[in-house]
Amino acid sequence: MNEQLYFNDQAHIAEKFQLIEEHLTDTSKMAVLKIRNWKLVEHLPETSLRYQKHMHQTLFNVVPNEFILCEVGYYFSPLNN
Numbered sequence: 001m002n003e004q005l006y007f008n009d010q011a012h013i014a015e016k017f018q019l020i021e022e023h024l025t026d027t028s029k030m031a032v033l034k035i036r037n038w039k040l041v042e043h044l045p046e047t048s049l050r051y052q053k054h055m056h057q058t059l060f061n062v063v064p065n066e067f068i069l070c071e072v073g074y075y076f077s078p079l080n081n
Contacts, residue, residue: 031059 038055041047069075 034059 034055038048038051041051
């Protein structure tokens with residue numbers, strides 16, 4: 001009668017996935033709006049330079065692969081091939 005009970009974590013995983021999906025969708029929409037605004041003000045010299053600088057600081061950041069792999073714990077978990 002020593003049955004081991006396992007916690008079913010499907011609801012938590014589904015909710016977490018839904019939150020991440022909504023965040024990704026909102027972030028993508030904001031990026032598209034920023035690019036559209038940039039295209040609209042492209043013909044104005046002062047605004048265009050200021051907006052271009054803002055775009056490079058916010059959207060066009062380069063992140064090394066090693067940083068992402070480290071953040072997701074790739075180097076800390078054993079590889080199962």
